Amino acid sequence: MKALYQLSLADKVELVETDCLISCQEGPSIMLLPSGRVAQVNPGHNFTAWLIANIAALYHSPHRPSISLRGDAEIPPIEQMGFFSKQELVVMRNRGHIDAENIEEYIAHDGYMALYKVLTALEPEDVIKEIKSSGLRGRGGAGFPTGLKWEETRGYKTNPKYVICNGDEGDPGAFMDRSLMESDPHAIIEGMAICGYAIGAPQGYIYVRAEYPLAVKMLQTAIDNAVKKNLLGRNIMKSGFNFNIGIYPGAGAFVCGESTALMFSIEGKRGMPRIKPPRSAEAGLWEKPTCLNNVETFANIPQIIRRGADWFKSFGTPESTGTKVFSMSGAVRNVGLVEVPMGITVRSLIFDIGGGIKGNAKFKAVQLGGPSGGCLTEEHLDIPITFDSLQNVGSMMGSGGVVVMDDTNCMVDVARFFTQFSVDESCGKCVPCRTGLSVILSILEKIIMGNGVPEDLHELETLALHIQKTSHCGLGQAAPNPVLSTLRYFRHEYEAHIYDKRCPALVCTDLIHFEINADNCKKCGLCAKVCPAGAISWQKKEMPVIDKIICTKCKSCIRACKFEAIY
Amino acid sequence: MAMIKLKINNREVEVKKGSTILTAAKKAGAFIPTLCHDERLTPYGACRLCMVAERKKPAKLIPACFTPAREGMDIITENPEIIKSVKKQLQLILINHPLDCxxxxxxxxxxxxxxxxxxxxxxxxxxxxxxxxxxxxxxxxxxxxxxxxxxxxxxxxxxxxxxxxxxxxxxxxxxxxxxxxxxxxxxxxxxxxxxxxxxxxxxxxxxxxxxxxxxxxxxxxxxxxxxxxxxxxxxxxxxxxxxxxxxxxxxxxxxxxxxxxxxxxxxxxxxxxARATQPQINTDGQRKDVSWPDALSYCAEKLAYVSKKYGPESIAVLSSDCLTTEEALSYRAFLRSELGIEKIGSQTAAGYRQVLSGLLETHGASCKIGSLADLKASDIVIVAGGGAAEFHPVLKTLLNSFIRKEERELIVISPWPDFCWEKATLPIYVNPEYYDKFLLEFCQSLEGKSADGSCDISQFGVPAATFAKLVSLIHSGREITLLVVPQLFGGSAALVRLTSILHHFVKTVIPLGASVNSRGAVTRAEFFTARKAEASNDSGNENVLQKIKNGNIKALYLLGDDPLEYSANPQEIEILFSKLELIIHQSPYLTRSAKFAHAVLPSAVLPEKTGSIIDMWGEEHIIKAALLPPPGVKTDADILFQLQNLWKNNSAVVKNVPANEIISSALLPPARLQYDRKQFPFMMTAVPSIYGDGIISRQSPEMQKLKGSLKIVMNADDCEKAGIADDASVHICTPYGEAKGIAKLSVQVRPGNILVENIPGNAEGLRLISEQVSAVPANIRLAGGES
Missing domain, CATH: 3.30.70.20 (Alpha-Beta Plaits)
Structure with missing residues (x-):
């Protein structure tokens, strides 16, 4: 505000603190609306001074393109940026456009219109029909048709019923639910209220991990504001419909993203998946009919109602309609949240939106769906992203984490990383997941240490299939996917580790010799300069020598060497 | 219940709809390995051993223990895929299981x-x-x-x-x-x-x-x-x-x-x-080991003598109801025909007897005494009284299963928060001081006699809304089972009255607090239902003690029972005992009365007997001797058989046996004390222990160790005010006496209330209580300190 007063623009420009503009590598930045032009901050720059300079610049020279202070070429308005141009913003339409703490801004963007339409013009059955015909499938990963779930829950006569929003986002590298809850909490609330109306539930819960304090705060503020405006609570919009929402912060167990474990957690019990039947729709929370959907699923609802199922179906493929938010990270240039229509190819996602591989390295693999998903290779780049197509190649949509890997990633190590995650997060209920995954991890560790034997590959494969087949819940059934998919597409890397005792990507420390390859070495001495332990001795025009006793195997030299001379 | 048909290993079976594949397979005789399955529990699905497959999809494994069987399923329980999976699972389990077999x-x-x-x-x-x-x-x-x-x-x-x-x-x-x-x-x-x-x-x-x-x-x-x-x-x-x-x-x-x-x-x-193994007689203040014939002829002679001299009314018999039904019938016949004794009382099962006799008295043959099946089939269970699950711990499992089903109500009316009360769907806590009064008020309201239709229930500590719900549930027309829990000590007159009134509203009544064959002894052997119209609402013993005091009773035949361990004011009874001419202590154990007995006859315990018993649900169990009695021990049936033989031979011979010294009744403490209520700010209730207060449990060293000494359970805030820590040694005193015990803090117990466990058999503890009232005023102080 100080900046605006200094510029005497206080009456012309409103400075609004908004949530992430969702292009992580560009932030922090300001965007001037309605032109949509963006200015970035230079790290280390005086923030207020930067604000003053840029607001002025953006405001006073309307024809100037956006400003980048990082020394890049000037960047175009947001819609013209490559990162954004291929995206379809449905769920994330309000990001950066509204102040999430201000309900009026949401309402101004047609917020709560869908709820109004539902309460005034539609019967619960019509709502369910609309959702069913939109073809919306659960965005939590499994892709169960949302309309069917609602219809089933509505069909049970036990009362009360519950609506639960699953905000227990736990995959490493996934942060789309968090962003949604922080930037557009009312969309979720509205979606839940519509669900409550459709299935006949008076009460909803949002299960958020306690590690998302900002999301909890935003949601709570939003709920309070909605209650004040009678958009939640008793007799909403004088329609006679009552709906309340409570927030339940979870303690951060990955398995609590599993619906039955989540419900146990809300009930105050240990978060462990239970047997089905009964399904949650019949006896879920407190053994009452419960409809549980993901954050993104609920955020889709208001717009489907407002704009109609046909509009929604215009995105995506016939089986997988609508858009999907992915959180892209790893070796791509543009990291951040992207929302794309279903059916877009992996290539387009990574190369058009992601901007290709950082530093012009070679694309190696992409891990879709977090620890439950599988790695895909170059040959899969042209498959369309839908629920079923990914499953067919041994991966899954999951919650939408996309981790792009270049050739500096060792696939055995990647498998180990994700398996370690699953081992840590296994609830310990069923034998295959509890013990089997630990055994897989121990075999992978053995291979990475250079102690692998040829039989290990067979053992890994049979055990992984066994776990997949006999585990109780989705966590265990999907946990072997990283191992299975890397075994399928990168078997040669495993074999290199086992037979040649070599890590092709030079990641597995125990398999690196830390010696200089005389053929490649240009005797530049860069390795000696970067070595933090002083283990490399080098004289001009001499080959460096690595003292392996002093060497801490930090791999600084390998990263520094431009000629791949250290192996 | 709808049935479905499916095939297990090509064998057709029919099971109830909703049954699991595992149940169907068991019915078909197919073996499915399981580790985490227990029929008593809801399925869990953790061990993943119970994999089966459908014939059309042999590679897709289905866990059998919780997957419901569907009509027309064609299940195979063993194929290479399944065996491979089971083996792998077992191998995985063995990783974390030491082979220290x-x-x-x-x-x-x-x-x-x-x-x-x-x-x-x-x-x-x-x-x-x-x-x-x-x-x-x-x-x-x-x-x-x-x-x-x-x-x-x-x-x-x-x-x-x-x-x-x-x-x-x-x-x-x-x-x-x-x-x-x-x-x-x-x-x-x-x-x-x-x-x-x-x-x-x-x-x-x-x-x-x-x-x-x-x-x-x-x-x-x-x-x-x-x-x-x-x-x-x-x-x-x-x-x-x-x-x-x-x-x-x-x-x-x-x-x-x-x-x-x-x-x-x-x-x-x-x-x-743990047992008494040697018959003993006590003559001239000298206890000596004797042979069985000597001991029995002594008993026969003395019984005959007392009976002749003072008439049949002068002999009282008390039973702990651990006799088999056959034994009980024989004793009943012998005592009735030879000694003219009509009533066989009980102290250990006094409360049970009182409730049951009250019911039989009021309702006679139409009395709706229920069974376990009735309980399981009912919609509402009312537990009237505290300590149901403490008297009969396995009741916990029944009631927990009962309330797990939808739409069932468990109503518990209790003067203290016992186990059932905590689990109840409608827990009704009644201030112990007014417990009896509340029960009577409840009776009146059920009879529609309450003064203004609804009296002020809140004075008893019961919210009016709760009470209204209770009444409406009783009138709801759903099937109700009433479990009546007598007080451990103290009169149950109000409870008996309530029981007989509630009897109209419920499907069945099941009195609790029974010994193993109490129901058999009462209903089959008529131990208790008096032929002569006599004052009925006594369980036998209270009157017996009164009669001893009055000098009406001269001989006491204890069939396993022991008033010294189960009655208030044991010093008084000890004094009364010394007035008696004959005490026969026929029991497997040397309990307190044995010290005062003229004859000790070691009898057998139930596993050493053959016969039948009737449990409190009315189910008859045929039992076969599993053990031989230790040498020197006879079964009650044997003892009676030999006694009868001697009786026939010796009944004519009446020897004059010197009477014991009679102690002046002036030494007895007054029955009811005058006291200042301010001195006793707490209300104390004697409660049963989950580890058992019966004669047998009290002889088990394991149970004794768990029970420990007198356990005084108090509200945590009260303790804090009084400066009493958990496990502190404290003195508790009532107008009747004083005892030492261990304090236990509880957040459940209401302020102002004290619960005392382990009183039966504890001489000090028994001094605290009164037979007349269920709760007594009490005060408490730290051992060694002042109040």
Whole structure:
């Protein structure tokens, strides 16, 4: 505000603190609306001074393109940026456009219109029909048709019923639910209220991990504001419909993203998946009919109602309609949240939106769906992203984490990383997941240490299939996917580790010799300069020598060497 | 119930809709391996061994233990894919299971061991560094070795689902999961041992059995537990004529494999070391060991003498109701025909007798005394009184199963927050001071006699809304079972009245507090229903003591019973006892009265007898002697047989035996004291102990250790005000007496109330109470300090 007063623009420009503009590598930045032009901050720059300079610049020279202070070429308005141009913003339409703490801004963007339409013009059955015909499938990963779930829950006569929003986002590298809850909490609330109306539930819960304090705060503020405006609570919009929402912060167990474990957690019990039947729709929370959907699923609802199922179906493929938010990270240039229509190819996602591989390295693999998903290779780049197509190649949509890997990633190590995650997060209920995954991890560790034997590959494969087949819940059934998919597409890397005792990507420390390859070495001495332990001795025009006793195997030299001379 | 048909291994079976594939397979005789399954518990699906497949999709494995069977399914329980999966699963389990079978008590009946043999797992191909986990050797009776645990969760579930205790649970997650208590403290629970009974491996073992023998050397003998009126089915595990442990068969008997601490661990009470084994007589103040013929002829002579001299009214008989029905009938016949005795009282089962007789009196043959099946089939259970599950601990499992089903109500009216009260859907706490008054008020309102239609219920500590709900549920027309729980001490007149009024509204009534064959003794052997119209609402004993005091009774025949251990004011009774000409103490145990007895006749315990008993549900159990009585011990039937023979021979001979010195009644303390209520700010209620207050439980060293001394349970805030810490040694005094005990803090107990456990058999404790009222005013102070 100080900046605006200094510029005497206080009456012309409103400075609004908004949530992430969702292009992580560009932030922090300001965007001037309605032109949509963006200015970035230079790290280390005086923030207020930067604000003053840029607001002025953006405001006073309307024809100037956006400003980048990082020394890049000037960047175009947001819609013209490559990162954004291929995206379809449905769920994330309000990001950066509204102040999430201000309900009026949401309402101004047609917020709560869908709820109004539902309460005034539609019967619960019509709502369910609309959702069913939109073809919306659960965005939590499994892709169960949302309309069917609602219809089933509505069909049970036990009362009360519950609506639960699953905000227990736990995959490493996934942060789309968090962003949604922080930037557009009312969309979720509205979606839940519509669900409550459709299935006949008076009460909803949002299960958020306690590690998302900002999301909890935003949601709570939003709920309070909605209650004040009678958009939640008793007799909403004088329609006679009552709906309340409570927030339940979870303690951060990955398995609590599993619906039955989540419900146990809300009930105050240990978060462990239970047997089905009964399904949650019949006896879920407190053994009452419960409809549980993901954050993104609920955020889709208001717009489907407002704009109609046909509009929604215009995105995506016939089986997988609508858009999907992915959180892209790893070796791509543009990291951040992207929302794309279903059916877009992996290539387009990574190369058009992601901007290709950082530093012009070679694309190696992409891990879709977090620890439950599988790695895909170059040959899969042209498959369309839908629920079923990914499953067919041994991966899954999951919650939408996309981790792009270049050739500096060792696939055995990647498998180990994700398996370690699953081992840590296994609830310990069923034998295959509890013990089997630990055994897989121990075999992978053995291979990475250079102690692998040829039989290990067979053992890994049979055990992984066994776990997949006999585990109780989705966590265990999907946990072997990283191992299975890397075994399928990168078997040669495993074999290199086992037979040649070599890590092709030079990641597995125990398999690196830390010696200089005389053929490649240009005797530049860069390795000696970067070595933090002083283990490399080098004289001009001499080959460096690595003292392996002093060497801490930090791999600084390998990263520094431009000629791949250290192996 | 709709039935569905499906095929298991090509064999067609018909099961109830909703049954699991496992149930169907059992019916079809197909074997499916399981580790985490227990019929008593809801399916869990943790061990993943029970995989089956449909014929059309042989590679898709379905867990059988919780997947519902569907009409027309075609299931195969074994194919290469399934066997491979089971083997792999067992191999994975074995990684975390030590092969210490030679020192494991479970070896021989270990499910894992059996499965490993069956599937021929010879070597574990996987190796994983396994951390050593803690072994809990501190808990009494139960040893928990987490290294052997396979985390099937059966113990956790049985503790929660059936016992309602939640004493143990999973801790940590993933491969680091263990099962334990909060803060890894030793167990402090009911010690029902249900967890041991369900553990498929040797992770939970019975300390009383530990390292005594190998299980395959045991012979299991079916028997009936004699610790309370539930008469649970048990298997006595016998080696060389000695009990080594007690287990329960998972069968369709009432307890379906469930047992309590007394039933499972209290068996040392049957051992010789706990028993009286030598007949004794006491002449001229000298107790001496005699032979059986001598002892019995002494008894016969004395009985005949007293009977002749003072008439049949002068002999009182008290029974602990541990006789078989046949024995009871013989005793009844003998006592009636030879001695003219009509009534056989009881002190241990006094409350039960009182309630049951009240019912029989009012309703006669149309009396709706119920069975276990009635309880299970009803919609509402009303528990009138506190301590139901403490009297009969296995009732916990029944009531927990009962309320798990939808739309069922458990109403508990109790003067203290006991187990049932905590689990109730409608818990009604009544201030103990006004408990009897409340019951009477309740009676009046049910009869529609209440002064203004609804009296002020809140004075009893009951919210009006709660009371209204209670009344509306009673009038709801749904099937109600009434469980009547008598007070441990004190008159039950109000309760008897309430019972007979509620009788109109309910489907069945089941009085609790029975001894093992109380129901048989009353309904079959008519121990209690007097032929002569006599003052009826006494259980036998109160009047007996009064009559002794009045000098009307000269001889006391104790059939296992012991008024000294179960009546208020034992000093007075001791004095009264010395006025008697004859006390026959016929019991398996040398309880307190034995000291005053003129003749001690060691009798057999129930597992040493053959015959039948009727449990409190009305079910008849045929029992067969599983043990031989120790040398010197005769069964009650034998004793009676020989006594009758002697009687026939000697009845003419009446010798003059010198009378005992009579102590002046002036020494007796006055019956009712005058006191200042301010001196006694608390209300004390004597409550039953879950570890048993019966004659048998009290002889078990294990149960005695669990019970400890007098346990004084108080509200935590009251304790704080009085500066009393948990486990502090305290004095409790009432207008009747004073005793020392251990204070226990509780957040459940209401302020101003004190519950005292373990009074029966505790001479000091018995001094605190009165036979007339259920709650007595009390005060408390730290031992050694001032109030």
């Amino acid at each position: 030679p020192v494991c008590d479970k070896a021989g009946e270990c499910v894992l061991q059996d499965l490993v043999i069956r599937y021929g797992i010879t070597a574990a191909p996987y190796k994983l560094e396994v951390r050593h986990k803690r072994v809990d050797r501190e808990s009494s009776l139960i040893e928990r070795d987490m290294n052997r645990c396979i985390l099937c969760g059966r113990c956790v579930r049985i503790c929660a689902e059936l016992q309602g205790r939640h004493e143990i649970d999973f801790i940590n997650r993933g491969i680091k999961t263990i099962i334990g208590t909060d803060g890894e403290r030793p167990l402090d629970c009911d010690f029902c041992g249900q967890c041991i009974s369900t553990c498929p491996v040797g992770a939970l073992t019975d300390n009383t059995f530990k390292n005594t023998t190998r299980v395959w050397k045991l012979a299991k003998q079916e028997a009936v537990c004699s610790q309370c009126g539930m008469a649970c089915s048990v298997d006595l595990n016998i080696q060389n004529g000695k009990i080594r442990r007690v287990t329960a068969p998972v069968s369709d008997h009432g307890n379906i494999g469930n047992l309590c601490a007394r039933g499972r661990f209290g068996w040392r009470a049957y051992e010789k070391s």
